[in-house]
Amino acid sequence: MIRRQAIVLLALVGLLVATYLWLYKLGVLGELQCGTGSCEYVQTSRYADLLGLPVALYGVAGYATLLALGLAGLQPRFASDRRVSVLLAALATAGFAFTIYLTAIELFVLHAICRWCLASAAIMTAIWLLSLADLRRAPAATP
């Protein structure tokens, strides 16, 4: 249960980070608070859009789904349901793979680092590890 709680909390923080970047893409926020990073350079590059939609929007959708799934998994009726663990692990694995792709673009194509993207990458990595641990601990059969 503690793992799912951690997943929910991380998904909420990730959702806030992704929403921040999405609002920036929408033009609601003037400048990204980035310190010494290259957030705006990354966020205005052509890699910040995928299939006509901002990458940040995929993050919002992904984290929102993880949050909803995690919250559902905390309910007593699903607490020991392996299907929730499988779904969480599958979604987190997809998110983690997407994170690796985006981080590789930053490091090897753009040669620039967006701190908010790194924060999201760290969150998604933690969620992925927690989801795998949750999957290992889940009972083999659904009651």
Next chain:
Amino acid sequence: MKGFYLLLVGVAVIGGGVLWYGSQRTPAPVPSEPVPVAAADGFRGYTLGSDSAPIEITEYSDFECPFCASFATVQMPVIREQLIATGRVRWRYRDFPLPTHAYSRYAALAAQCAGEQGKFWEMHDQLFTNHQWAQTAKNPRGLFREFARGLGLDLDKYDACMDGQRYAGRVQASVQEGEARGVKGTPSFYVNGRPYQGRSASDDFKALVDSLTKKHK
């Protein structure tokens, strides 16, 4: 479990509040209105190519203009390779920021300030290659500074140049020169001083240069 949900609500409220606060802050103003014309320093624009090239093409361009960005990223690389690098053409860039564009004059200043440190064309390429800034209507100051940083500019000098609008006079002089020559839109081209009415395509420029070169021979 109740404590956990309270924690979630707390994080959501604080995070949502921060986002809301951020959305209420107005971006720092960027000079977009015409600035007073300082005494022109006789600057005639940055050039690419050999000084001894027989043909000079002058481009009047606006960094915020999508057609200019398309030309700079699609046609210009071919022109650079086929006509400029081969010594056949010298290319001169002149600023012509259109008044309908909020940040084009600011972008022109950024390019001039990069040019002060020997990186005009590099900044030119950054501004046109990463042209999303021109579609977002957001204050691009931070982004341009990131470009400057990426190009290895001395940021203290860059900031001082931008804050003082050091080359506003140059940009305005370029606009006035363009207006005097009859420039109506961007990009506009002049080949050896004569207005070019053809398509803005590398093939057309090459055909024109070929024909002019034959005449010279």
